[in-house]
Amino acid sequence: xxxxxxxAEKEVDCVAIASSAPxxxxxxxxxxxxxxxxxxxxxxxxHSLQAxxxxxxxxxxxxxxxxxxxxxxxxxxxxxxxxxxxxxAVGFDFKSISHENYLLLRSNCKxxxxxxxxxxxxxxxxxxxxxxxxxxxxxxxxxxxxxxxGGLREGVSEQEAxxxxxxxxxxxxxxxxxxxxxxxxxxxxxxxxxxxxxQLKKGEIVLIDAGARLNGYCADLTRTxxxxxxxxxxxxxxxxxxxxxxxxxxxxxxxxxxxxELHCAVSEFFGSRGFAGGLIHSLGHSIGLQVHDGLRIHAKxxxxxxxxxxxxxxxxxxxxxIGGVRLEEDVLVTRKGCRVL
Numbered sequence: 427x428x429x430x431x432x433x434a435e436k437e438v439d440c441v442a443i444a445s446s447a448p449x450x451x452x453x454x455x456x457x458x459x460x461x462x463x464x465x466x467x468x469x470x471x472x473h474s475l476q477a478x479x480x481x482x483x484x485x486x487x488x489x490x491x492x493x494x495x496x497x498x499x500x501x502x503x504x505x506x507x508x509x510x511x512x513x514x515a516v517g518f519d520f521k522s523i524s525h526e527n528y529l530l531l532r533s534n535c536k537x538x539x540x541x542x543x544x545x546x547x548x549x550x551x552x553x554x555x556x557x558x559x560x561x562x563x564x565x566x567x568x569x570x571x572x573x574x575x576g577g578l579r580e581g582v583s584e585q586e587a588x589x590x591x592x593x594x595x596x597x598x599x600x601x602x603x604x605x606x607x608x609x610x611x612x613x614x615x616x617x618x619x620x621x622x623x624x625q626l627k628k629g630e631i632v633l634i635d636a637g638a639r640l641n642g643y644c645a646d647l648t649r650t651x652x653x654x655x656x657x658x659x660x661x662x663x664x665x666x667x668x669x670x671x672x673x674x675x676x677x678x679x680x681x682x683x684x685x686x687e688l689h690c691a692v693s694e695f696f697g698s699r700g701f702a703g704g705l706i707h708s709l710g711h712s713i714g715l716q717v718h719d720g721l722r723i724h725a726k727x728x729x730x731x732x733x734x735x736x737x738x739x740x741x742x743x744x745x746x747x748i749g750g751v752r753l754e755e756d757v758l759v760t761r762k763g764c765r766v767l
Contacts, residue, residue, distance in 0.1 A: 442510075614650070630652070709739060
């Protein structure tokens with residue numbers, strides 16, 4: 427973490443993770459994959475790790491972490507103030523801190539520095555144990571989606587398909603990392619479609635976007651098919667162009683590449699195939715303890731890929747009269763390229 431701050435030339439003595447709800451940064455630096463720790467504060471310095479937590483959470487703090495408990499808001503303020511008095515400049519996560527916790531830090535710090543980008547970059551590079559957990563989640567997700575697609579029949583509803591995904595995850599001691607998207611026909615042209623009672627017909631596009639959370643880590647995959655018939659010319663064209671785009675971006679991934687280059691490469695490819703402006707959302711995002719784990723790959727992304735980063739890549743095209751095609755994979759940046767999880 428502090429290596430990122432030095433590289434960014436941000437002078438910070440301590441980083442405060444103020445958790446008003448389960449916070450992935452809080453869990454990450456405690457070395458946990460799950461937990462609650464509501465209204466807690468984690469203070470990281472180059473030489474110490476201190477947690478201020480409600481009394482009921484005290485026993486959940488891992489060994490080796492200096493823990494302080496409180497039983498009231500006033501006691502929390504008092505304990506936090508005492509610890510922060512040892513530091514001058516304190517970093518905080520501008521993107522997730524609550525107003526209440528912001529006021530708590532501001533009233534007890536001489537200087538506050540936004541370190542949200544550095545936190546995201548730190549968590550984006552995964553350790554081997556994290557990659558192992560994410561690979562297991564991705565493989566389970568792939569298997570479940572394939573099973574649901576294989577069991578589709580005419581007349582089944584989007585809601586029924588989505589419920590089947592939840593059931594299959596539960597059978598393997600996993601939970602959904604997010605609300606699954608099951609979209610049939612023209613509904614597939616809505617990127618964040620909420621499953622409805624719409625029933626499946628032959629010849630319609632089926633788009634399923636789902637992810638398992640297993641041992642605290644997430645997967646995020648999307649599969650798109652045409653059900654029951656050979657694709658029409660328009661459907662085939664969309665499927666083929668998005669498939670090719672997925673191959674292009676996977677081939678370009680390697681350490682040192684600017685993230686924005688990946689998005690632009692897909693956007694330009696779509697344009698060359700007559701679909702200019704077709705990529706209406708970011709190409710992808712980092713993934714880990716959260717589905718959207720802090721970094722996004724879009725045309726203005728200002729970070730470079732590093733070995734150990736894991737991203738969900740989702741090239742896609744959407745047309746209301748035809749439907750949408752999204753093909754999403756979770757990939758690990760390796761020393762010489764990338765590996766699909």
